[in-house]
Amino acid sequence: MAATPNVPIHEYQAIIVGAGGAGLWAALELARDGVKSAVLTKLYPTRSHTGAAQGGICAALGNQEEDHWEWHMFDTVKGGDYLVDQDAAEILAKEAIETVIELEHMGLPFNRTADGKIDQRRFGGHTRNYGEGPVRRSCFAADRTGHMILQTLYQQCIKHGVEFYDEYHVVDVVIEDGVTRGVVGYRIADGELHLFRAAAVMFATGGFGRMYRITSNAFSLTGDGCALVYRHGVPLEDMEFFQFHPTGIPELGILLSEAARGEGGYLRNDTGERFMERYAPTLMELAPRDMVSRAMETEIRAGRGIGGKDFVHLDLRHLGKKVIDEKLPDITEFSRVYQGIEPITQLVPVRPTAHYGMGGIPTDLESRVVIDEQNTVLPGMYAAGECACVSVHGANRLGTNSLIDILVFGRRAGRSMATDVRAANGELPEMPAGAAEPVRDELETIRSRQRGESAQHIRLELAAAMMDDCGVFRTGATLESMTHCLRELRARYANVAIDDKGRVFNTDLLETREVGYLLDCAEATVAGALARQESRGAHFREDFPERNDADWLKHTLAYQAEGGPDIRFKPVTITRFQPKPRTY
Amino acid sequence: MQIDLRVLRFNPERDESPHWERYTVDGQPMDRVLDLLHRVKWEGDGSLTFRRSCAHGVCGSDAMLINGRNRLACKIRVDQLGRRISVAPLPGFPVIKDLVVDMEDFFAKYRSVMPFLMASDEPPPDAERLQTQADRERYDDTTKCILCAACTSSCPSFWAQKSYVGPAAIVNAHRFIFDSRDDAGHERLQILADQDGVWRCRTIFNCVDACPRGINITKAILEVSSAAVEDGG
Numbered sequence: 001m002a003a004t005p006n007v008p009i010h011e012y013q014a015i016i017v018g019a020g021g022a023g024l025w026a027a028l029e030l031a032r033d034g035v036k037s038a039v040l041t042k043l044y045p046t047r048s049h050t051g052a053a054q055g056g057i058c059a060a061l062g063n064q065e066e067d068h069w070e071w072h073m074f075d076t077v078k079g080g081d082y083l084v085d086q087d088a089a090e091i092l093a094k095e096a097i098e099t100v101i102e103l104e105h106m107g108l109p110f111n112r113t114a115d116g117k118i119d120q121r122r123f124g125g126h127t128r129n130y131g132e133g134p135v136r137r138s139c140f141a142a143d144r145t146g147h148m149i150l151q152t153l154y155q156q157c158i159k160h161g162v163e164f165y166d167e168y169h170v171v172d173v174v175i176e177d178g179v180t181r182g183v184v185g186y187r188i189a190d191g192e193l194h195l196f197r198a199a200a201v202m203f204a205t206g207g208f209g210r211m212y213r214i215t216s217n218a219f220s221l222t223g224d225g226c227a228l229v230y231r232h233g234v235p236l237e238d239m240e241f242f243q244f245h246p247t248g249i250p251e252l253g254i255l256l257s258e259a260a261r262g263e264g265g266y267l268r269n270d271t272g273e274r275f276m277e278r279y280a281p282t283l284m285e286l287a288p289r290d291m292v293s294r295a296m297e298t299e300i301r302a303g304r305g306i307g308g309k310d311f312v313h314l315d316l317r318h319l320g321k322k323v324i325d326e327k328l329p330d331i332t333e334f335s336r337v338y339q340g341i342e343p344i345t346q347l348v349p350v351r352p353t354a355h356y357g358m359g360g361i362p363t364d365l366e367s368r369v370v371i372d373e374q375n376t377v378l379p380g381m382y383a384a385g386e387c388a389c390v391s392v393h394g395a396n397r398l399g400t401n402s403l404i405d406i407l408v409f410g411r412r413a414g415r416s417m418a419t420d421v422r423a424a425n426g427e428l429p430e431m432p433a434g435a436a437e438p439v440r441d442e443l444e445t446i447r448s449r450q451r452g453e454s455a456q457h458i459r460l461e462l463a464a465a466m467m468d469d470c471g472v473f474r475t476g477a478t479l480e481s482m483t484h485c486l487r488e489l490r491a492r493y494a495n496v497a498i499d500d501k502g503r504v505f506n507t508d509l510l511e512t513r514e515v516g517y518l519l520d521c522a523e524a525t526v527a528g529a530l531a532r533q534e535s536r537g538a539h540f541r542e543d544f545p546e547r548n549d550a551d552w553l554k555h556t557l558a559y560q561a562e563g564g565p566d567i568r569f570k571p572v573t574i575t576r577f578q579p580k581p582r583t584y
Numbered sequence: 585m586q587i588d589l590r591v592l593r594f595n596p597e598r599d600e601s602p603h604w605e606r607y608t609v610d611g612q613p614m615d616r617v618l619d620l621l622h623r624v625k626w627e628g629d630g631s632l633t634f635r636r637s638c639a640h641g642v643c644g645s646d647a648m649l650i651n652g653r654n655r656l657a658c659k660i661r662v663d664q665l666g667r668r669i670s671v672a673p674l675p676g677f678p679v680i681k682d683l684v685v686d687m688e689d690f691f692a693k694y695r696s697v698m699p700f701l702m703a704s705d706e707p708p709p710d711a712e713r714l715q716t717q718a719d720r721e722r723y724d725d726t727t728k729c730i731l732c733a734a735c736t737s738s739c740p741s742f743w744a745q746k747s748y749v750g751p752a753a754i755v756n757a758h759r760f761i762f763d764s765r766d767d768a769g770h771e772r773l774q775i776l777a778d779q780d781g782v783w784r785c786r787t788i789f790n791c792v793d794a795c796p797r798g799i800n801i802t803k804a805i806l807e808v809s810s811a812a813v814e815d816g817g
Contacts, residue, residue: 044687046731047643104712107701107765109720109727116714141727147642148727155700166691189680218637254640334640337659340614456626499630502597505681508630 007195007436011428012038013421014200015183017170017225019045021146021403022385022410023204024153024162029414031160035421039162040185040196042169042220042510045154049206049218050406053146054331055259056138057103057407058126058400059096063117064136069093071128072137074577076401079125079288080358080394081537081547082579083238083555083572088365088390090575092401095408100139103407108152109141111327121327122262125288125398131584134286138400143259143330149403168194169510170224172439173201173381174431175232180380181429184436186443188510191503193440197431199424200417202382203229203361203369204410208521209242210514212354212471213463216248216255225387227517229361230524234371234378235557235568237389238359239521240528241538243397244472246292248353249338250311256331256350258399261285263327266315267296268347269304275312280584287584290396290538293352297472306349313347320344352472357521358397358538359528360389362557362570367413373557373570380429382417384409391555394572395537446512452497455512458489462515462522470526475543479530483564486523493519524558527565531556549579587611587662589620591632592672593682602679604670613663617650617671621657621683634683641796644732647674648683654734654794674737676746690733693749697757697775702768719764726759726804728797735791735801741784748784749776751791751801758804761811773808773815782809 014030016023019041030037041048060067073093077084104110104118111119120136128135141148157164165185172184174195182197208223209215230236246267247256261267267285269275279295280287287295300310316324316332321344324332328343335341335348361383362370367390369381384390385406392405465485469478493516500508534548535541553572558565587609594602607628609620618636625632634657636646641659648657649672651665662669677685707713729752736742736750757776761769776782782805791801 043637043643043645044691044731047637047645049638049643051730052638052640052642098710101710101712105707107703107760107763109723109763110712112715112717112720114717116716118712142724144642144728147730151727158695159698159700218643219639220637252640330642337661338614338640454626454630456630500633502595502631504596505633505684507633508625 007193009195009197009431012036012196012198013426014202014417015040015196015198016202016204017183018048018204018206018385019043019164020048020050020204020206020385021149021153021406022413023202024157025407025410026202026204026384026414026417027162028153028156028160029411030418031157031162033418035418037163038165038196040165040168040170040183042167042188044166045164046150048150049221051147051150052218053149053403054143054255054257055262056121056123056140056145056400057100057149057403058123058137059100059139059404060093060137061097061100061118061120061139063113064120066128067135067137069097071130071135072096072126074130075126076392076398077394077577078131078582079398080396081582082553083391083394083536085391085573086575086577087573088392091365092392092404092408096404099404099407099411103149103152106152106156108148111140111142121259122286123399124258124261124286124292125283134283138262140259143257143328146403171443171513173228173232174435175378175381176432178379179429180378181431181435184439188505191506193436195431195436197428199421199428200380200382202384202413202417203387204383204385205387207357207386208518209354209357211462211466211518211522211525213467214248214251214253215354216245216253217354222514223517223521224514225383226360227520229369229381230520230560233559234361234369235559236359236524237362237557237570238391238528238555239357239525239558240532240556241358241395242354242525243289243356243358243538244293244352245289245355246296246352247314247350249334250349250351252338253353254334254338255353255355256314256334256348260314260316260328260331263323264319267292268313268315269299270306270308271304275299275304283584288396288398291584293472294540296352311349311351314350315347316343317345356397356402357386358389358391358393358395360387363388363390365390365412366416367409368416373568382413384413395539443509443513446496446498447501447509449497452495453492455493455496455515458493458496459515459518462489462518466522470529473540473542474529475541476530479526482526483530486519486526490519520560524565527558527567528556531567553579585611585667587620588668589624590670591682593632594679595631595681611662613661615662616658617655617660617665617669618646618657620669621671633681642730644730647732647734647737649673649675654738656732656734656796659796674733676737676743677733687733690736690752693753694731694756696749697753698768698772699756699760701760701763701766703765704767713765715764722764723759723762725799726755728799729755729759730797732796734794734796738790738794740788740790741786745780745784747780749780751805754782754805754808755799755801758808761808769811770815773812776808777812777816782812785809
């Protein structure tokens with residue numbers, strides 16, 4: 001190894017990686033508490049993907065009709081096909097209420113009811129009185145709720161003087177002797193590595209939907225946080241559950257929010273039939289996303305896609321111009337811009353798009369990272385948001401529950417970091433000499449290789465194969481095929497080269513690094529999917545089409561190992577609601 | 585069809601000044617400029633450098649000068665531009681590399697206008713503040729801003745005087761000044777009544793044309809100017 005070049009070391013009590021909803025709320029908690037902390041993001045904070053969330057954030061405020069947090073908790077558990085840890089779901093549903101109220105106090109411009117309260121609308125899988133019918137629970141700011149949450153939290157961070165390192169790409173986490181010690185950041189502007197020594201490190205790095213060809217996810221959602229801890233021996237939990245959102249724009253994957261159906265939109269097949277009548281007679285288009293996506297794919301497979309093609313129609317025409325313009329302005333603009341379709345008068349082609357990973361880095365209720373079946377805490381490591389799995393979404397997340405998850409558990413992460421660093425009396429763990437060297441070697445190996453394949457070819461093959469073999473439907477055979485594919489792609493990835501050999505703003509290098517993260521996330525996903533011989537929520541095995549509570553009411557934990565991941569199991573926490581068949 | 589794509593490139597580690605490079609790219613009418621840039625980067629020259637993230641017009645990463653106007657590369661299509669397309673970095677900002685500009689000053693100006701709610705009264709502990717639908721509507725337009733910088737970068741007043749706070753910062757001040765829950769309008773108006781504040785706007789309307797979110801920016805600036813006059817009077 002070359003002599004250790006000078007690497008600047010920054011010292012903080014707490015470091016947060018990622019500046020979406022979870023990271024920003026955690027940062028706010030720390031700042032209000034006077035804990036010296038900083039947020040690192042590979043983007044600018046306002047570019048985070050929280051900003052793309054559209055439809056709303058659920059909380060049982062009861063502003064429009066009777067509602068109770070117990071109903072919200074029940075819907076979350078049932079929506080997750082009973083794989084949800086119910087102690088976590090109870091926290092989610094209870095704290096959702098105070099969280100939304102606090103967002104309003106922070107200035108979030110919610111739409112208002114006639115009497116000036118926060119307006120609420122229907123959303124998939126959210127019901128009154130334990131499944132009787134849809135309920136108005138989703139609080140919203142037009143169809144840019146996520147944008148307003150991201151803006152509001154960033155504004156509050158400015159107000160409270162939160163320190164940001166913008167466009168610092170975290171490329172490694174330093175864990176030694178079972179203790180988290182900090183992270184290695186790569187300053188994109190000049191390619192320099194920086195060490196951040198901290199007593200508490202939180203990953204709020206978002207999802208990994210870019211492992212699929214058709215996805216609603218930003219290009220930046222490459223599973224960085226999940227992959228980095230996975231490489232350091234932390235398992236990834238329930239990765240086989242990946243949500244396909246029913247209404248994506250064909251090919252592009254851009255999302256048309258569930259709010260379109262919440263406001264009353266229909267799905268129609270080639271014969272014009274509202275086919276959800278046959279799949280979910282009570283909730284129809286507002287059944288949970290896994291069921292709607294499967295119904296759409298089933299229609300398409302049966303030749304009832306539009307013109308026999310691989311999409312169906314979203315029908316908003318009966319809603320009228322006023323509702324569409326006032327409540328769905330952004331998504332109708334997406335149709336106009338990206339499809340050339342006018343939703344006020346025309347049917348909108350849609351198909352399922354890879355949207356959200358229910359699994360991720362396992363955490364306890366205080367957002368501390370845990371590493372085994374006994375929930376043993378990894379000291380100094382925290383996670384919240386899509387990269388984490390607490391698990392409130394189980395086998396399938398309900399619409400709007402991602403926004404409330406990131407905020408409730410982001411806030412909890414901030415508070416537990418504040419508590420824990422205070423208990424340590426401000427002492428920071430030792431940063432080992434040469435902590436940045438392993439990742440420097442990895443980056444320099446890629447940068448200096450003269451000839452080799454572009455990682456983008458590997459990414460495209462990965463994403464296409466995952467779509468076909470580990471998508472809405474899977475079988476043992478397709479997953480075996482995907483396992484072989486991943487092995488081959490990994491071998492090729494070991495020899496990739498880049499065109500850009502420079503230091504300044506080298507996105508060629510960073511995108512190549514991100515492909516490696518996606519391979520890790522895909523590996524854990526496929527291993528979990530192959531192990532789980534049942535169908536539950538978003539994981540549908542055609543060779544095991546039934547849910548099997550006797551054998552599979554348990555979480556998977558995928559550990560990275562030579563020759564493929566080791567799969568272990570963790571029990572599900574069940575408190576109020578015993579598993580029942582899931583009908584809507 | 586074949587697109588004649590010209591990109592203004594600059595690598596500070598190699599070039600003394602920016603230069604145009606030409607690429608012939610296969611494209612479809614519904615392709616976005618971002619698709620063309622990705623095609624060059626992934627299939628031709630990996631060193632082509634630009635920011636992007638969400639790729640559907642909500643994150644604000646990929647504003648650039650496209651056929652002479654500031655646009656989001658992910659939101660402008662080939663059929664809106666024709667077969668000859670030129671792409672350059674946002675005007676008025678220092679170029680870091682190729683299409684990437686230095687955004688630090690832009691965000692510092694955003695932060696300078698106190699872009700956060702300042703309410704003097706304590707909110708009710710367990711409930712939201714009330715706001716009428718009309719009061720909520722009053723500032724709706726300016727909540728749409730994604731801080732892409734397309735407006736500020738299109739503004740001749742900003743080009744002429746870089747210390748001008750610029751349209752984007754004023755839009756975000758407007759969002760709070762006209763929010764019925766906020767009580768710091770006076771402080772913001774004092775900041776904006778400065779010589780580098782709202783008076784530098786010459787109502788040229790470039791910002792309105794540039795905004796990918798359709799915000800009526802000049803109207804918002806004029807409303808802030810009027811409020812500043814009243815506030816000072």
